[in-house]
Amino acid sequence: MSRLQKTFRRRSPAGRAGRWVRRTLLALALLPAPVFGADTPPASTNWIFEATNQLGQWIWDTNTLDKQTCRFWKSFEIPRHARIAGAILRITVDNGYSLYLDGREIGRGSDWRTVTEYDVTRLLNPGRHSLAVEGFNDRLEAGLIFGFNIQLADQRVIEIVSDDSWLVVPGSLRGWTGRKTALPDWHHAIVFGAIHHHPWENWPFGLTTEPALLPITVHFWQAGWFQLSVLALLLLAIGGCVWLRTQLSLQARSQRLLQSERVRIARDIHDDLGAQLTQLVLLGEVAQREQPENSSVRTQFNQICTLARELSHGMDEVVWAVNARRDTLRDFASYVCKYAQVFLNPTPIRCRLDVEPELPATVFDLPLRRNLFLAVKEALNNAAKHSGAAELFLRIYRADRKLVVTVEDDGRGFDPAQSGGERNGMANMTQRMNEISGGCELFSRPGGGCRVVFTVPLDHQARRGWLNWFRRRPGADAATTQIQ
Amino acid sequence: MKQIISSPAGTAVRVFLVEDKPGVRDSWVKLINSLPGFACANTCASGEEALRLIPAANPDVVLMDIFLPRMSGIECTARLKLQLPKLQILILTAVEDDELVFMALEAGADGYLLKRTTPENLRGAMLDVLGGGAPMTSEIARRVVESFRRASRHLKPAMHLTTREEEVLILLSKGYSNKEIASQLSIGTETVGSHLKHIYEKMHVRSRAEAVARYMTSKA
Numbered sequence: 001m002s003r004l005q006k007t008f009r010r011r012s013p014a015g016r017a018g019r020w021v022r023r024t025l026l027a028l029a030l031l032p033a034p035v036f037g038a039d040t041p042p043a044s045t046n047w048i049f050e051a052t053n054q055l056g057q058w059i060w061d062t063n064t065l066d067k068q069t070c071r072f073w074k075s076f077e078i079p080r081h082a083r084i085a086g087a088i089l090r091i092t093v094d095n096g097y098s099l100y101l102d103g104r105e106i107g108r109g110s111d112w113r114t115v116t117e118y119d120v121t122r123l124l125n126p127g128r129h130s131l132a133v134e135g136f137n138d139r140l141e142a143g144l145i146f147g148f149n150i151q152l153a154d155q156r157v158i159e160i161v162s163d164d165s166w167l168v169v170p171g172s173l174r175g176w177t178g179r180k181t182a183l184p185d186w187h188h189a190i191v192f193g194a195i196h197h198h199p200w201e202n203w204p205f206g207l208t209t210e211p212a213l214l215p216i217t218v219h220f221w222q223a224g225w226f227q228l229s230v231l232a233l234l235l236l237a238i239g240g241c242v243w244l245r246t247q248l249s250l251q252a253r254s255q256r257l258l259q260s261e262r263v264r265i266a267r268d269i270h271d272d273l274g275a276q277l278t279q280l281v282l283l284g285e286v287a288q289r290e291q292p293e294n295s296s297v298r299t300q301f302n303q304i305c306t307l308a309r310e311l312s313h314g315m316d317e318v319v320w321a322v323n324a325r326r327d328t329l330r331d332f333a334s335y336v337c338k339y340a341q342v343f344l345n346p347t348p349i350r351c352r353l354d355v356e357p358e359l360p361a362t363v364f365d366l367p368l369r370r371n372l373f374l375a376v377k378e379a380l381n382n383a384a385k386h387s388g389a390a391e392l393f394l395r396i397y398r399a400d401r402k403l404v405v406t407v408e409d410d411g412r413g414f415d416p417a418q419s420g421g422e423r424n425g426m427a428n429m430t431q432r433m434n435e436i437s438g439g440c441e442l443f444s445r446p447g448g449g450c451r452v453v454f455t456v457p458l459d460h461q462a463r464r465g466w467l468n469w470f471r472r473r474p475g476a477d478a479a480t481t482q483i484q
Numbered sequence: 485m486k487q488i489i490s491s492p493a494g495t496a497v498r499v500f501l502v503e504d505k506p507g508v509r510d511s512w513v514k515l516i517n518s519l520p521g522f523a524c525a526n527t528c529a530s531g532e533e534a535l536r537l538i539p540a541a542n543p544d545v546v547l548m549d550i551f552l553p554r555m556s557g558i559e560c561t562a563r564l565k566l567q568l569p570k571l572q573i574l575i576l577t578a579v580e581d582d583e584l585v586f587m588a589l590e591a592g593a594d595g596y597l598l599k600r601t602t603p604e605n606l607r608g609a610m611l612d613v614l615g616g617g618a619p620m621t622s623e624i625a626r627r628v629v630e631s632f633r634r635a636s637r638h639l640k641p642a643m644h645l646t647t648r649e650e651e652v653l654i655l656l657s658k659g660y661s662n663k664e665i666a667s668q669l670s671i672g673t674e675t676v677g678s679h680l681k682h683i684y685e686k687m688h689v690r691s692r693a694e695a696v697a698r699y700m701t702s703k704a
Contacts, residue, residue: 274578275505278599282511285603289518312600316579326581334582334623341622341659353622353659358630394659 055090055115056161058143058197059189061168066139071169072189075130075180076160082126083153089118092204093135093144100132103178106213114206115145120213124150131160132169132177141199143192164191266319274319277312281305321370328361329403329458332369333396336405339373340380340394347384349392349409356397362458364403368436372405372456375432375440378425379407379452387411387450401458408451413444429454497614498525500543502534502560503576504552512547519607531555535563538571545610546573548593550584558584558591565592565688572613586627589684590691595619617662617677618684625656628687643690645683652679 061070078084091099094112098105101123109116135144146162167186169176196202220226288301320326320335337353344351376394383392389411396405416426426442433440433454444450499516501524503509509527516524525543528534531552538546546564550557561573575588575596585596594613597606612619620628632645645653648669655665666673 275508278578279505279508279511281600282508282515286511286514286518289515289603309600309602319579331582334626337659338580338621338623350664351659353626353657355626355657357626357633 054149054159054161055145055147055195056163057194058145058192058200059162059164059166060135060137060142060144060192062187062190064137064140064142066137068137068142070135070137070142070144071176072133072135072144072162072166073130073169073176073179073182073186074132074160074166075128075182076158077128078124078126078150078158079152079156080126082156084121084124085151085153087119087121087124087148087150089120089146089148090115090207091118091133091144091146092116093133094142094200095138096136097144098134100130100134100177102129103132103175104216105177107210113203114208115204117207117209118213119210122215123213128180130178130180132179134177143200144189145195145204162189164188269315269319274312274315277308277315280308281312284308321366321373327363327366327369329364330359330361332364332373333359336373336376336396337394339377340392343377343380344384344392349384349387349389352391352393354393354395354397359396359398368438368456371432371436372403372438372454375429375454376405376407378429378432379454382425382452383407383409383411383450386414389449398458403456403458405454405456406451407454408449410449413446413448413450415446416442416444496521496523497545497610498523498541498543499610500525500534500538500541500546501527502529502531502546502552502557503527503549504529515603515606516547519603522607522610531557531560531563534560535567538564539567542568544572544614546571547597548573548575550575550577550588558588558593561588561593562591574609574613582623582627585624586631589624589628590687592688594684612677615677616681617674618680620656620680620683622657622659625653628683629653629657631687632690643686643693645686649679649683649686652676653683656680 059072061068089099089101091097091107092109092112092115096110096112097108099107099109099118101120104123106120106123107116107118131148133144133146135142144162144166146160148158148160150158150160152158166189167182168189169183169186173183195204284301284305288298288305291298291301320331326335333355337355340353341351380392380394383389387409389409391410393406393408395408396403398404426440429452430440433456436456438454438456440455441453442450443453499522501509501512501516503512506529509529513524513527516522526537526541528537532555534546534548548557548561552560557575561575564571564573573593575585575593576599577584577588577596578599580598588596595609595618597609601609609619629645629650632650651669652665655668656662660668662673662676665676669676
């Protein structure tokens with residue numbers, strides 16, 4: 001198994017100074033002239049004093065081959081609760097290397113003549129760590145030289161240098177750089193000699209300092225759990241959408257069914273009841289004519305005919321209200337106009353119409369047309385009863401995505417503040433318009449006629465369709481089709 | 485199913501009724517005959533029969549039910565008008581449906597009546613068409629104006645509405661009666677009627693031209 005060589009010792013400042021002197025002398029004695037040549041600035045040579053002490057020995061595999069890749073591995077431990085004050089690592093390999101700390105690649109080098117210095121202070125914390133070096137030899141001699149100095153906050157120092165405790169990893173084991181323990185078939189590296197041993201007498205002669213390495217910060221959005229939960233949420237959302245979609249299409253289908261049922265009812269009423277009522281009117285008229293003039297039977301027949309006509313007319317209204325084929329804005333306008341003309345015909349009020357030309361055939365939903373129609377009916381009724389007008393204007397037009405219907409008469413008018421809401425049916429009209437989120441305004445003054453303005457938002461429908469899709473059930477909608 | 489009814493007076497207006505339900509037909513016959521100056525000359529139960537019988541019978545007015553089995557009253561009207569342009573045809577409808585009424589007018593009908601109408605109205609409407617007038621509601625007037633404006637781009641000038649005709653239609657669509665229109669435009673009431681008659685004719689001609697155009701493009 002691996003043999004860890006760790007040195008723990010307390011250093012005194014005096015001892016350190018003494019070592020500096022020795023190191024300087026040694027370096028001066030060892031370094032030959034070319035290193036201090038014109039092309040090498042003297043300032044950069046300072047490193048060598050420390051390097052001599054801190055770098056280990058040249059090591060390599062038992063055999064040295066050309067084009068050889070050799071993997072070195074070593075583990076070390078930082079005591080618990082220790083705080084790292086500094087951790088400097090120096091390395092070079094003849095000819096090149098990749099360096100790993102705990103499986104993370106922290107550097108590469110291909111110029112073996114210079115030592116590279118890495119500051120890994122921020123990467124270390126208490127516990128077991130592993131160092132791995134993948135060295136590469138081009139030809140002839142090969143060697144790895146390494147020194148790692150970890151200073152703890154409590155003055156302790158951990159030194160790891162290249163020596164025969166390093167293990168050589170054979171073959172092509174995957175994930176070997178991150179391993180915390182060695183395997184039995186890993187063997188020890190062999191030592192060739194200290195720095196400047198033959199054939200590296202003149203090298204290394206330079207030092208490259210890499211910027212301090214920072215721990216790879218894993219942001220929360222890079223974390224697995226986060227990505228998983230986002231994925232889960234996404235799937236949930238997609239599932240929700242699919243569910244909503246199905247619900248909507250189900251609802252649309254029930255709407256279609258309801259629609260077709262409405263059309264069927266309307267057609268039945270029209271075909272059967274309508275035809276029979278018409279027949280009743282005709283029979284009544286014929287029977288009436290067979291009776292002598294001014295007889296009481298004739299009067300009664302006449303009453304039957306009148307009633308049957310009214311019934312038939314009332315039924316037209318029902319058919320119109322439920323007939324889905326006639327639920328457009330255009331049909332609404334034409335129906336209201338017709339109603340107003342027929343309604344005002346027996347009164348002295350002349351009905352004037354002002355309808356926006358080319359009203360679109362967009363769908364104007366049942367509750368809207370029903371409520372608006374009933375409100376207009378109320379306004380017409382008021383005008384007929386109270387206004388004493390000669391003319392009444394019914395205007396229908398669009399403005400600002402709203403449908404505006406005004407009922408304006410030139411009658412005697414009144415003071416809206418004085419008369420109660422009950423009298424002019426204002427409360428009733430306002431309530432009807434509120435039901436369909438529309439508006440109702442009344443303008444009048446004594447002697448100045450009266451104008452009632454109804455407004456209905458035209459995009460109401462689309463909005464309601466999305467917001468209240470869940471509220472609209474076939475049963476609920478069918479209930480609203482009941483005619484008052 | 486034919487019924488020949490002798491005319492009570494030689495000068496009576498001869499009415500031809502097309503209606504498929506026997507009970508209703510009988511009532512109509514009695515009702516028409518009870519109107520002073522009118523006589524039901526003949527009846528039939530289908531559009532096909534009407535096309536065969538009417539040219540021979542040559543009545544003054546045809547009352548045409550809109551819903552007939554197989555051939556509709558509208559189609560029957562269009563075919564009759566091709567053969568007899570001077571024939572007066574009134575459409576009878578149970579429910580007021582602008583779409584259907586407009587189609588009937590385009591097919592060449594001279595007016596329409598609700599089936600539940602009073603005998604007095606029926607008589608008035610028939611006298612109107614015979615007198616060269618053409619009753620038109622404000623709703624239909626509005627549709628007519630719109631239809632001519634839409635079609636104006638691809639119409640021959642002869643088929644355009646004249647300014648006066650358009651004025652009449654617009655006043656009508658605003659709810660003015662024929663009499664009010666006459667006084668507004670300082671013309672006679674009969675003139676208003678004849679304007680409307682011309683409008684009906686143009687509508688009919690236009691719809692025929694459009695039908696031909698449709699036929700041609702579908703062939704091409």
